[in-house]
Amino acid sequence: MGGVAEDGGGFSGKNGEHHIVDDAGDVDVDGVGVAVNEGEPIVSDPKDSSTSTTISPSTQAAIEALIKDLGKDATNARPLYSYDPKNITSSQYLLTDSQLPTEIPITEIAVKTDAVTPVHRNRMPSRRIQSPYCTSFGSSEKGKEKLKDMARLHFPFEGCGIADKVSPKLIEDYMNWNASDDKYRSRSCSFGFTMMDFVVAFPMNKNWFYAMSQPNKCWSDEHIDVIFYYLRKKSKLCSMDQYRYTTTHCLFMSHVKNCYDRYYMDDDDDSLTTQEHIDRASVVSVHERSIINIIKGFGIPAALPWHLVDEVYIPINCDQQFHWVLAVVELKNRLIRVFDSSISTRKQTIPHEIKMLSKMFPSYLLDSGFFEENERTKFADCQAYKDNNNGSLLEPQVPFMIEFAQDIPTQESDSLDCGLYVTAFAEYISDQINISYADFNSDYLRQRYGALLWSYGSEKAKCGYVSDNDDPPKSRGVVTPPPEEDLVHIA
Structure with a gap:
């Protein structure tokens, strides 16, 4: 085929x-x-496996002619060129003037000349944030009338010590304010505002002041706590080198009594179960922690650490006699001096509460680290704390010495002025003034304390200033790293 x-x-x-x-x-x-x-x-020949090839001259000429025709292109295509980026100059990136359009459209911006400029706005604050010291507002001080700024007291007795006379007008205004026949009616005995803020007490009506001012009225622990708080604050406002005393509140002796009953009065401990021992220990630990915190300067407002002061004033209520006495703890002398206003009307005996205080103090001073502090006084070197035999620190089992203050004003046998006498004694001692029989008038002192607290509390409630002026902040604590030999190294 x-x-x-x-x-x-x-x-x-x-x-x-x-x-x-x-x-x-x-x-x-x-x-x-x-x-x-x-x-x-x-x-x-299919049987021939030779790879040799012979091309005739005519075939070679045909192949060359074919290759030549392949190089012919009917289109006018521009040849491709290969450029080296290193040989390109910066002028090759620029356009010439002939390549730019000759006519560029320009947009006209129309400005309106008939616009009205707004009138300057005088901003006026609302009544809620209106300053009480200005009568007009504006961008300048012109036309402003500043009101008189009254100095705010740090405590009620500032500028009026116990040896000074209070303004008769202040006492008269106070007595007129508090001398209402229907004082027990809610509307008549109200302050006109919610309450007075004394930090440790918050009186809500005139009855609190009525009991303070009227003769033959017994003071409560709130009255004593308020005055002792402001005495603490007066001391704390001084510089550290002028610290001389601090005070406690009435609840301090309750903590001491609970601890004393646990360690000295419970004789039936052998009959208690283990769980009962744990329960008793957990209860007494709360009171012990409160005592140690007060010694360190915590737990009560405006407190000072005891190692920074020389004396501590403690109000003590003798439960068996319902009678207030003042205990002044002289730390340098290791002594408790008792000021008892009824010492002339009854037999001089040491109250049970003073004995408790004398026994418990050495242990809690040692547990609180009192003798390790030496910022102001090194109490461990004081002679009163050393054993006369070997010169070492006395054991905690040795109680504080107790003495009664002599030649002090005393109250009448049927009066209820013991709380007043305790606060007055503390203020006299805090001002380093000898207590005078002639100047000690219980009726005047009642009116003095009531008038000063009423004036201070009312001004504070109406002006709205509170604690940053009322309770000075405590000093920053210092962390002492333990010695190297007390550290436990875990490999």
Whole structure:
């Protein structure tokens, strides 16, 4: 079977063999070997595995002509060029003036000249934030009238010590305010505001002042706590080198009594179970922690650490007699001095509460680290704390010495002025004034304390100033690292 190629060349095949014949009669044999003889047919031998190839000059000329025609392109395509970035200069990135448009449209901005300038606004504060020291407001100080700013007292007795006379007008105004026949009616005995803030007490009506001012009225622990608080504050407002005393509140002796009963009065401990011992210990630990905190200067407002002062004033109520006495603890002398206003009317005996205080103080001073502090006084070197035999620090089992103050004013046998006498004694001693019989007038002192507290509390409630002026902040504590030999090193 044979065929004719499109270019005029013929091909024939036999038994699957293909023979390509060109115009010149050359034959290509099955693509493995090509033999070209002009005028002869090319016969392919399938058995021949030779890779050699022979191309005739006419075939070579045809191939070259074909390659030459492939290089011809009918389109006017621009040749591609390869640029090296290193050889490109900066001017090649710029456009010339001929490449820019010659006409650029310009947009005109219209400005309105008929706009009205707003009138300056004078801002006026609302009544809620209106300053009480100005009568007009504006951008300048012109036209402002400043009101008189009254100095605020740090405590009620500031500028008016116990040896000074209170203004008669102040006492008269106070007595007129408090002298109401229907004082027990709610509307008549009200202050006109919610309450007075004395930090440790909050009177809500005139009855609190009525009991303070009227003769033969017994003072409560609130009256004593308020005056002792302001005495503490007066001391704390001084500089550290002028600290001389501090005070406690009436509850301090309750903590001492609970601890004393636990350690000295419970004789049946052997019959208690383990759980009962734990319960008792947990209860007494609260009172012990309160005592130690007060010694360190915490737990009560405006307190001072005891190692910074020389004396501590403690009001003590003798439960068996319902009578107030003042205990002045002289720390340098290891002594408790008792001021008892009824000493002339009854037999001089040491109250049980003073004995408790004398026994408990050494242990709690030692537990609180009192003798380790030496910022102001090194109490461990004081002669009163040393054993006369060997010169070492006295054991906690040795109680404080007790003495009674002599030549002090005394109250009448049927009066209820013991609370007044305790506060007056403390204020006299705090001002380092000798207590005078002639100047000690109980009726005047009642009116003095009531008038000063009423004036201070009313001004404080109306002006709204509180604690940052009322309770000085405590000093920053100092952390002392333990010595190297007390540390436990874990490998």
